[in-house]
Amino acid sequence: MKHISRCRSAVQRNRTLCWGVVLLLLSACLPATRVTPTSPAWTTRPRTACPHSLLLGDVELRYTPANVVGCSAERPCILLHGPRGDLRYIEFSLTDGLKIERDQMLSLAPGAINGRMGAALTGEEIVITLGSRSASSATVAKFSKSGDLLWQTTQELAENYWQRFAVSDDEVAVLFVASTGATLQAFGRMDGVPRRTAQLVERRFEIYDACLLRVGDELFAAWIGKERYVDQGDTILDSAWISTVTGDVRPGPRYRHKPLGHALECAPQGDDVGILLLEEDGLMRFTRVGPPGTAARSMDVAMDLRANSIYKFHEPQLVADGGGFAVAWDARERGHDPSPPRPFVSFLDLDGRRTRIVRLDHHGANIRLVPGPHGPSALYWTGNSRLSAARVRCGGEGPPYSP
16 A cells, blocks of 8 residues: 555656646747736736836827828927828927927829828928829929928839838939839939939839838838749848949848738838838747848847737837837737727837837827937827827936836
8 A cells, every 4th residue: 555655646746747847838938928908018027117108298180190200209290191182291399298380281283192102201301202193103292391392293104103212312212113023213302303213123023012211321122022923932021222322233131931921111220221020910020131241130030919819910110219129010900990000119129129018009090100319209190180199218318208
């Protein structure tokens, strides 16, 4: 009987030990991100951790949602697209809450903007804007600070349509894509006259999304998609550097992977460029690209938000912040969801490691980030006609912010 009792005790100890090992392994495999409906953060980290946010206020605009956000974090500006194709430029002050400093209507030829619209908003000029009139033409225009139209030109594009654009010292560069590839067209910044064209993608390539930005004396372009007529081919992220002086094109890093996502965002960080890819199911990938000729870094998973499959994730935003990046996105429940998307924000270091994830507002949508020296400002809609602003920060100098 003693032998039987000892045997049972040994079996019990081994069974407890095995279950402990199993539970330890399971806890190590569980994702760090959780979805807690009553919590403002999807995280297991303390709520006092980075990032911190401070609501600055909201204003009633009674207009369509902002298409473009720009200028600076201390004095952000937005461009709104009205129902009749009219444009409204609004400049805010954030020094003492959210206040409207300028509200300007921009006059543009009727029908010039009918569909997708983009703009580069700066402190020196009110806006350099590009509108898509149809699949075969686009309008590029420049306005003064007082809202006067300085020049406007229409570009016939065959089967191309505009994707992204960037502004350098004396040019407006527009990235056009089509079933036959991608083309970069440069216009004079002072007169709108077309200058030169660079072919970036010559093969038949279906582009899902692209980015274009200025980095020093170079333009950096990246695009994601698949080669046409290739069954179950890999998703490809390709890139190129373009000289703003000579127009020479040099290839950048190229990545191949089965799932890479459809949404692409880029942001300059010194001489480097951060690249962010977001899949609808919540897998976010990140890499940092160095100047031309430097070795390519791996495309790593920055966030895995797939712990709760009821959400779809879209509209990523990426801006440089101190020694890293600020990232924001929207999340909406799958199926019929009458509520607006939920805006979220987090921070990444230079290697793509994230901080905690914070939900800015329970009723916000269409979040846009504007970088600044004391942290970016986040603009988002809290209803059909109210625009809210918040300051988000992760370390650095400046006044303290409430978590």
